Amino acid sequence: MQPVNPKRDPAPTRLSYRLNRLWLTPFFRALLRVGVPSFVIVFAGGFYFSDADRREAIATKYMELRRSFEERPEFMVGLMAIDGASTELSDDIREVLPVDFPISSFDLDLEVMRGIVAGLDAVARADLRIRDGGVLQVTVVERVPAVVWRSRRGLELLDAEGHRVAPLAARSVRGDLPVIAGDEADKAVVEALLLMNAAAPLKDRLRGLARVGARRWDVVLDRDQRILLPETGAVEALQRVIALDQADDMLERDLVIVDMRNAARPTLRMAPGAVDEMRRIKSLEAGVILQ
Amino acid sequence: MTELYQSQRAMRRMRKAAMDRGVVAILDVGSSKIACLVLRFDGPDRFNGGDGVGSLAGQSSFRVIGAATTRSRGVRFGEIDTMAETERAIRTAVQAAQKMAKLRVDHVIACMSGATPRSYGLNGEIDLAESVVTENDVARVLASCDAPDFGQDREVLHAQPVNFALDHRSGMGDPRGQIGNRLACDMHVLTADATVLQNLLYCIKRCDLELAGLASSAYVSGISSLVEDEQELGAACIDLGGGTTGVSIFIKKHMIFADTVRLGGDHITADISKGLQVPLAQAERIKTFSGGAVATGMDDRDMIEIAGDSGDYERDRRQVSRAELIGIMRPRIEEILEDVRARLDAAGFEHLPSQQIVLTGGGCQIPGLDGLASRILGQQVRLGRPLRVQGLPQAATGSAFSSAVGLCLFAAHPQDEWWDFEMPMERYPARSLRRAVRWFRDNW
Numbered sequence: 001m002q003p004v005n006p007k008r009d010p011a012p013t014r015l016s017y018r019l020n021r022l023w024l025t026p027f028f029r030a031l032l033r034v035g036v037p038s039f040v041i042v043f044a045g046g047f048y049f050s051d052a053d054r055r056e057a058i059a060t061k062y063m064e065l066r067r068s069f070e071e072r073p074e075f076m077v078g079l080m081a082i083d084g085a086s087t088e089l090s091d092d093i094r095e096v097l098p099v100d101f102p103i104s105s106f107d108l109d110l111e112v113m114r115g116i117v118a119g120l121d122a123v124a125r126a127d128l129r130i131r132d133g134g135v136l137q138v139t140v141v142e143r144v145p146a147v148v149w150r151s152r153r154g155l156e157l158l159d160a161e162g163h164r165v166a167p168l169a170a171r172s173v174r175g176d177l178p179v180i181a182g183d184e185a186d187k188a189v190v191e192a193l194l195l196m197n198a199a200a201p202l203k204d205r206l207r208g209l210a211r212v213g214a215r216r217w218d219v220v221l222d223r224d225q226r227i228l229l230p231e232t233g234a235v236e237a238l239q240r241v242i243a244l245d246q247a248d249d250m251l252e253r254d255l256v257i258v259d260m261r262n263a264a265r266p267t268l269r270m271a272p273g274a275v276d277e278m279r280r281i282k283s284l285e286a287g288v289i290l291q
Numbered sequence: 292m293t294e295l296y297q298s299q300r301a302m303r304r305m306r307k308a309a310m311d312r313g314v315v316a317i318l319d320v321g322s323s324k325i326a327c328l329v330l331r332f333d334g335p336d337r338f339n340g341g342d343g344v345g346s347l348a349g350q351s352s353f354r355v356i357g358a359a360t361t362r363s364r365g366v367r368f369g370e371i372d373t374m375a376e377t378e379r380a381i382r383t384a385v386q387a388a389q390k391m392a393k394l395r396v397d398h399v400i401a402c403m404s405g406a407t408p409r410s411y412g413l414n415g416e417i418d419l420a421e422s423v424v425t426e427n428d429v430a431r432v433l434a435s436c437d438a439p440d441f442g443q444d445r446e447v448l449h450a451q452p453v454n455f456a457l458d459h460r461s462g463m464g465d466p467r468g469q470i471g472n473r474l475a476c477d478m479h480v481l482t483a484d485a486t487v488l489q490n491l492l493y494c495i496k497r498c499d500l501e502l503a504g505l506a507s508s509a510y511v512s513g514i515s516s517l518v519e520d521e522q523e524l525g526a527a528c529i530d531l532g533g534g535t536t537g538v539s540i541f542i543k544k545h546m547i548f549a550d551t552v553r554l555g556g557d558h559i560t561a562d563i564s565k566g567l568q569v570p571l572a573q574a575e576r577i578k579t580f581s582g583g584a585v586a587t588g589m590d591d592r593d594m595i596e597i598a599g600d601s602g603d604y605e606r607d608r609r610q611v612s613r614a615e616l617i618g619i620m621r622p623r624i625e626e627i628l629e630d631v632r633a634r635l636d637a638a639g640f641e642h643l644p645s646q647q648i649v650l651t652g653g654g655c656q657i658p659g660l661d662g663l664a665s666r667i668l669g670q671q672v673r674l675g676r677p678l679r680v681q682g683l684p685q686a687a688t689g690s691a692f693s694s695a696v697g698l699c700l701f702a703a704h705p706q707d708e709w710w711d712f713e714m715p716m717e718r719y720p721a722r723s724l725r726r727a728v729r730w731f732r733d734n735w
Contacts, residue, residue, distance in 0.1 A: 011364075011380060011383045012382055012383060012386050014382070017386055017498070017499075018499065020390075021386075021389070021499065024389055024393070024394060024395035025395050026395075
C-alpha cells in the first residue's frame with residue numbers, strides 16, 4: 001500500500017487573501033482596466049504636448065504633409081481657358097483674376113473667383129470649373145449692348161436691361177445703336193427699347209430719346225421737334241402721334257412740340273412765326289384768287 | 292436579554308443588507324471540513340420553473356455560484372481550538388469559493404456544530420388589551436416568556452416561537468388578527484457557549500467578513516435533509532459529523548429540540564488508528580474505502596493491506612480482514628448511536644406522533660449504518676441527503692454537505708425568531724428617547 005500523502009491544501013496569506021478580494025471588487029477592476037490606462041494615455045499625451053517646440057514641430061509636419069499632397073500633379077492647374085468672351089473681356093478677366101499658374105486646385109476658391117468675374121460689367125453670367133488636364137475653364141456669357149446712353153459722365157453702352165456694358169469713346173463708333181439721354185435713363189431702358197420699336201416709321205427722323213425728370217420720355221426728332229410722352233402709356237401715345245403723322249403728315253409741318261402728356265388734350269406748339277407765315281401764305285393764295 | 296435582542300437585530304439587518312446586495316456566503320465550520328458556498332439571490336420574480344412548480348421551500352430564489360471545501364484545521368468537537376489555523380482554513384475556503392464565483396463576498400452566514408447547545412422550552416401568557424391580536428401583542432407575549440437562568444457565558448442562538456394558543460385554541464401558526472382574550476405562546480430557545488461563538492466571530496472578522504447570521508448546524512441540517520412531511524409530523528435529524536453528532540427534533544415545521552453528542556467520525560478514525568497501529572491519515576482512508584457497520588461471512592475473507600508508515604516497507608507489511616476493521620468500528624458507532632438514543636429519550640422523542648429518524652452528515656455513508664441504527668434508534672430510520680439546490684456542484688451534493696445546504700435554505704427563508712418582532716415598550720430602558728417615540732406612535 002502506498003503511503004498516504006495528504007493532499008496539499010495551502011492557505012493563502014492574509015496579504016494575498018486581501019489582494020484577491022480587492023481584485024474581485026468590481027469598482028477596483030473597472031478602475032484598473034479603464035481608469036488607469038486612460039489616465040496614462042491622457043497624462044502622457046499632455047506631457048508630450050506641454051512643450052511648445054513639439055507642438056510646433058507637429059503642426060509643421062502636418063502642414064508639410066498637407067502641402068505635399070495638395071501639390072501632387074493630379075491636383076495642379078496649369079492654365080486658364082476663357083470661352084464666350086471677346087478679346088478685351090478675356091484680357092479683363094485675366095487681369096482681375098490674380099492667379100499665378102501653376103497652382104494647386106485646393107488653393108483656388110472657385111466661388112469667390114466666379115463672383116469676381118461676374119462682377120465685371122460686360123459679363124452677364126460666368127461659370128468656372130477645373131477641367132481634366134489641369135485647366136481652369138471660365139465660361140462667360142457677355143452682355144450685348146443695346147443702347148448708347150449719353151449721361152453727364154459721358155457715353156456708355158447699356159444692354160437691354162439697362163446694365164452698363166462698357167464706356168464708349170465716341171458716338172460714331174456705335175452708330176448702329178440708338179441713343180438715350182437724361183438722368184436715370186438707364187433704369188428705363190426696357191421702355192426705351194419698346195418706344196424705339198414703336199417709332200420705327202420715324203426712323204429717318206429720330207435723333208434719340210430723352211429722359212425728362214427721371215420719369216418720362218421725350219422723343220427727339222430732327223428739326224428740333226419733340227414728342228412729349230406721358231409717364232404711363234407712352235407707347236400708345238407715340239403710336240397715336242405716328243398715326244396722325246401718317247394721316248396728315250403732321251410732323252412735316254412747322255411744329256416744335258407735340259405734347260401728349262395729357263391724353264385727353266393733345267397739344268401742338270407751333271414754331272414762332274409759323275402763324276404769321278401761314279397767314280401770309282393764305283393771303284397770297286387769296287390775292288391770287290382775287291386777282 | 293436586551294443586549295442579545297440588539298445584537299441579533301443587528302445581525303438580521305446585516306442579512307437584509309446582504310440580500311439587497313444579492314450575494315452572501317455560507318460558511319460551515321466543521322471538525323473535518325470547512326465548506327464555503329457563495330449564493331446569489333435573484334429575487335423570487337426571476338424564478339420560472341414551468342407550470343405548477345412554485346418555489347419549493349424557498350430554495351428557488353437563490354443560486355449557488357461558488358463552492359469550495361477545505362480540510363478543516365484547528366477545529367475539535369466543532370469548536371475552534373487553534374484560532375490561527377482555523378482562520379487560515381476559512382480564508383482558503385472563502386478565497387476558493389470567491390474565485391469560482393468571480394465575485395467578492397462581504398457577508399457571511401455561519402454555522403457551527405459545537406458549543407454545547409442546550410434547548411429550553413419557554414412559555415408565556417398575556418391578557419390582550421383589545422380583543423384582536425396585533426403584532427405588538429405577539430411581541431409582548433414573546434417577551435413575557437420567563438427565561439430561566441441560562442448560566443454563565445451562554446448566548447442565545449435561536450429563539451423561535453413554535454406555538455401560539457388563544458384562549459383554548461392551541462396549535463396556531465400565526466395568531467395575528469384573531470380574536471380572543473388570552474394569548475399564550477411556546478418558545479424554543481437554543482443557547483450556546485458564548486466563548487466558542489466569540490472565537491468564531493473573531494475568526495470571521497479576521498477574514499474581513501461581516502457576520503450576517505449564525506445558526507446551529509444541527510438545526511440547519513434538519514432543515515435541508517428532512518422532507519416537508521417529516522418536519523410537519525415529527526422527525527429527528529441526526530447529523531453524524533466529524534467531531535460531533537448533532538441531534539435535532541422537528542414537529543409542525545419547527546425545531547423543538549437540538550443537542551449534540553461530542554462523538555463523531557474522528558473518534559472512529561482514532562479507534563482504527565490505535566487498533567491497527569496505522570497513522571491517522573491512513574486510518575481515515577481505510578475507513579472511507581473499506582469501513583462498515585455490519586460484518587458478514589464474506590468480510591472474513593476480504594483482506595485489507597495495511598502498512599505502518601515506518602519507512603520499513605519490506606518488513607512492515609500487514610493484512611487485516613474487513614471483519615476485524617468492522618469489529619473495531621462497530622462498538623464506537625454503537626456508542627454514538629446509544630448516546631443519541633439517550634438524548635432523544637431525554638427530549639421525549641417517543642411521545643411524538645411520528646418517529647422518523649433521518650441520518651445525515653458524512654458519517655452516514657458507512658455501509659450498513661442504517662441497519663445498525665434501526666436496531667438502536669427505532670424502526671423508522673432512513674439515510675438522508677440534502678435537498679437539491681440550484682447550481683450546487685455535484686461534489687457538494689453528498690450528505691456531508693447537509694448543514695451547508697441547510698444554511699442556504701436558512702439564509703433564503705429564515706424562520707421567525709423572537710427578535711423579528713418589535714420590542715415591546717416595557718423592555719426599553721426607562722428613560723430612552725426611543726421609548727418616548729414609541730409611546731407617541733402608539734398613542735396617535
